[in-house]
Amino acid sequence: MSLEEQVLRIATLTHDAAREAAILPMSVKEKILRELAAKLREKRRELQQQNAEDVRAAKDKGISAAMIDRLTLSDKVIEQTAAGLEEIAAFPDPVGEVVRMWTRPNGMRVGRMRIPLGVIGIIYESRPNVTADAGALCLKAGNAVILRGGSEAHRSNQAIVNLFKETLKENGVNEDVVNLLPTTDRDAILHMLKLEELIDLIIPRGGEELIRFVAANSRIPVIKHYKGVCHLYVDKEADLEMAVKLTVNSKAQRPGVCNALETLLVHKDIAARFLPVAADSLGAAGVELRGCDGARAIVNSMKVATEDDWYAEYLDLILAVKVVDSIDAAISHIAKYGSLHTESIVTRDYEAAQKFLKEVNSSSVIVNAATRMSDGYVYGLGAEIGISTTKIHSYGPMGVEDLTTTKFIVLGEGQIRE
């Protein structure tokens, strides 16, 4: 079989299994996820043997220590993954929920019922635990899933998918509800992205380069975010102490992630009081500052920010700082340079808070909390399958519910069109 035929075959099997996944009783889905968690713990040694081969091959290829770390299925990672599956098992099941129902003048009742999307394709990079997480989230929402992991993790991914299939089978469920592409060849992704009749949604998880590759080549809808250039705006009515705390937490608590702060905007009326204190705390946290002229006039030690800095997603201990004349100027800056991810305002002023909430159309708009709070777990979505900064279907962190859609249901008594 050619590569194209192999991909088509797997997609067809998964598509056929999706009908079965869609009507699985919630108790069965829950049982499968709990049993898979138990199996991950039980078969830990076997999993780690497969994983060790992946790690060895990766080391031979001279892959970075950070990537080796992400690739490794340590006892701790396996336990976290198993616990994560149990959490997902315990979520409310979204399928079948009637989210609204109303009655029409002719007596016909019309409602919207939550249903699975069908087949979801997840394209991801090195973490093998995503195989279990993403597969579980898709199943919980009644979907079938085609996984395509990174080549470095292929043995580990295959081992986890085998356990998944074993658990499905033991529960009398079609094994093709969860499939892994048999090859990590990039051409296999290209073939997969053409199968719009068989796959309903593609979610790429990984670096910007992978996501752009997927988006550029897909005939299937893609939910994606490229980067997070997040802003914190310190309003003239900000609580100074809170502003410093939120700035440092947003920037330094974990600088390498997409909801970390990249540009600090400060109202001119508070800049002289706020910036020196903030600069001290940021400095103590090891953060390098790059400021506009206004900011550097207050804190001389700042480096000069260039136009590129306003667009930059540093993912590092670097922060761009700009003094603005008004909240409108802050909102305009965000509209021009932002990435629609997460923006936060620090203020005690009611009108400023309302204006910021209304006029900033990023996927998360926050008043008086750190940008780092923008997260599926923190928001209480239970788990995060991804994050979307495009507005179609989902916008912001995506939970299980975002893997569903609603159909219209109509309960009639013989109504016809006049």
Add this chain to the structure above:
Amino acid sequence: MSLEEQVLRIATLTHDAAREAAILPMSVKEKILRELAAKLREKRRELQQQNAEDVRAAKDKGISAAMIDRLTLSDKVIEQTAAGLEEIAAFPDPVGEVVRMWTRPNGMRVGRMRIPLGVIGIIYESRPNVTADAGALCLKAGNAVILRGGSEAHRSNQAIVNLFKETLKENGVNEDVVNLLPTTDRDAILHMLKLEELIDLIIPRGGEELIRFVAANSRIPVIKHYKGVCHLYVDKEADLEMAVKLTVNSKAQRPGVCNALETLLVHKDIAARFLPVAADSLGAAGVELRGCDGARAIVNSMKVATEDDWYAEYLDLILAVKVVDSIDAAISHIAKYGSLHTESIVTRDYEAAQKFLKEVNSSSVIVNAATRMSDGYVYGLGAEIGISTTKIHSYGPMGVEDLTTTKFIVLGEGQIRE
């Protein structure tokens, strides 16, 4: 300027205007739509002059009478369009609605607020009244819009857009909230479909060929439906009289539309009683029947249905008829041959109704009403901007709300990530 530059220029202007559209007070949007309605009535003669030139050119090209009819802005069509604008003006404004809000253990409140999508591209064919309808729906939801109508209607579309812009201007609103592509060249569509950074959603309205062309060439998400192969399943516990009434209404009330019935499925236990009566009524309505062997054994006058008939969207007074052994067989037939548009069951049996509602995942699933009821107006969405048979973002008839998304809003008191 090259065509590509012209399209880019219009898209950029529209994108810039979208920020203004997003925060327009609801009273202003309502006023604009009411004034536009008044203007359509007032300037009826001028509009009809422009329209007459389109009609004359179309006649010279030898275009069909049906298309000339769709193209013509009669007094009646103009009055309907104006009344439609007033209806849209009176809808609840979806923008700013907080659809849910909850509190996290750390005291942080998290909610989802409805916001506009941004810029919507509508690509449509000959009806010039779509220019007013679609523009109004987009504006109501706080979006800016780029319209691309058919070449036969270009003068009429331009005249309507000019009135729209005049009304916007009189209300101090950026005219670029509503734009029409200056040319109906197909290449202009191709350029438009590449502008994923400037346009958020594309809605093609027209024949399958246009929709496939758009879907195949777009880098922007497309909401679409290709066809409606709708089914009515007469269960063994159906009320016979209701079943006949719903069958005839679903098929014959307006056979040329996508929610008209195309295949009738009949449970074997009721077929001998139902089919002769149904065949009489359908015959009286001028419907040609094409049956499976089982159906033809009961009504010999039916033509033979071939495999192609089960896939057919006749859009005509023709109906495929199949006798099935069970509700499961009916559901499987729908899953195999259906188009995910609308399916209806006629039954008095509680379990059959529930099973059908649960297991059929078409965008509209109906119990005891005609397939023709699947419609935005009939469902009470107020108006219909389109219909989606792909599950991403929207599924089924789309109203104003489907032209919005939700962002997360967070109301904090200094919460940070631990």
